Amino acid sequence: MLHTGDAGMPRQFRSRGVAAARGGEQVESEEETQVRSFLGRKSRKTKKSEGADGSASGTPESGESGGDRSATKSPMPTTEDWCNRGSAFYSQARPEDAISCFDKALELNPREAKAWVGEGLCLDALGRHEESAQCYAEALAINPQDAIVWCCKGDALGRLGRYVDAIRHLDKALELNPREARAWVGEGIARNALGNREEAIRCYDEALKLDPRAAAAWYNKGNCLCAVGRLEEALRCFNEAVILDPSEARAWNNKGACLAGLDRNDEAIACYAKALEIDPSYAAAWRARGLIQERLGRVPDAVESYKHFIALISGRDAESAESLQQHVRELEGGQTSAAGRRPVS
Numbered sequence: 001m002l003h004t005g006d007a008g009m010p011r012q013f014r015s016r017g018v019a020a021a022r023g024g025e026q027v028e029s030e031e032e033t034q035v036r037s038f039l040g041r042k043s044r045k046t047k048k049s050e051g052a053d054g055s056a057s058g059t060p061e062s063g064e065s066g067g068d069r070s071a072t073k074s075p076m077p078t079t080e081d082w083c084n085r086g087s088a089f090y091s092q093a094r095p096e097d098a099i100s101c102f103d104k105a106l107e108l109n110p111r112e113a114k115a116w117v118g119e120g121l122c123l124d125a126l127g128r129h130e131e132s133a134q135c136y137a138e139a140l141a142i143n144p145q146d147a148i149v150w151c152c153k154g155d156a157l158g159r160l161g162r163y164v165d166a167i168r169h170l171d172k173a174l175e176l177n178p179r180e181a182r183a184w185v186g187e188g189i190a191r192n193a194l195g196n197r198e199e200a201i202r203c204y205d206e207a208l209k210l211d212p213r214a215a216a217a218w219y220n221k222g223n224c225l226c227a228v229g230r231l232e233e234a235l236r237c238f239n240e241a242v243i244l245d246p247s248e249a250r251a252w253n254n255k256g257a258c259l260a261g262l263d264r265n266d267e268a269i270a271c272y273a274k275a276l277e278i279d280p281s282y283a284a285a286w287r288a289r290g291l292i293q294e295r296l297g298r299v300p301d302a303v304e305s306y307k308h309f310i311a312l313i314s315g316r317d318a319e320s321a322e323s324l325q326q327h328v329r330e331l332e333g334g335q336t337s338a339a340g341r342r343p344v345s
Helices: 081-093 095-110 113-125 129-142 147-159 161-176 181-193 199-212 213-227 231-244 249-262 263-279 285-296 299-313 318-340
Strands: none
Touching: 081 095, 081 113, 095 113, 095 213, 095 231, 129 147, 147 181, 147 318, 161 181, 161 249, 181 199, 199 213, 213 231, 213 249, 231 249, 249 263, 249 285, 263 285, 285 299, 299 318
């Protein structure tokens, strides 16, 4: 069972869904690095004095560090201070706090593109993609020549299901910077969502020419190849993806699905186990592992996997949980009957 949810979210913001394919796929997993020009770059004067929580010394919250406070007032935080603090909160997976900081920056300077982009990324992390697209539009009105912001807006539009608009924005990013690998990945995702898998594969290949270490390109190319039945090629892609990013549970899950399709069941179970080691709340991996265990006649193991899946989804998909629970009861009943027929030694 392939899993392609939570498109483009930095890892600390991702959640695990139940559905195998809900229309979205992972955009560049190194997104934080690619937008560093907006969020990760700190000036020399603020970097040294920044606190552990991202706040700059000398702000009203922290005060000055030492000296006669009655004689000298703390300087008011600048637009850059608020942007740096927002960046720190974003990297700590605290998007609401980051948004508050970017809002403060925009109160001081409504034309600070870095703050608009930062707020857009945080809104994306919260699933508020319509609002994030508006933030990126504000940033582009200030600087329409920035390829990364065109990528960001294209990704947001893709998450809204507006794939044609997404492609238009990603094409603009590539016009500005033909070597922007992330734009090729995003365009591949949009084209795949429109059913153009061969075109999507071509886009991922273009991304990999530019950056052979782009784990997201390998991952999404593997998904496309798996969908069209080219399982051996897909497996090679997932192998590359897990080498480059061994902590990505979805890549392990999808590698397991590929191996299962090739009837390499024990290897598939090992991949699902790896995905679940990384993320024990990954419901789809529990169900997929249970299906293979049942196929191999390992009924107690399958029952255990199914019960984990049921516990994870019962609050949001009661019908599926109850359907599988009935199957579990049948499996357990079969075990009891078989045990009752065993001769007593």
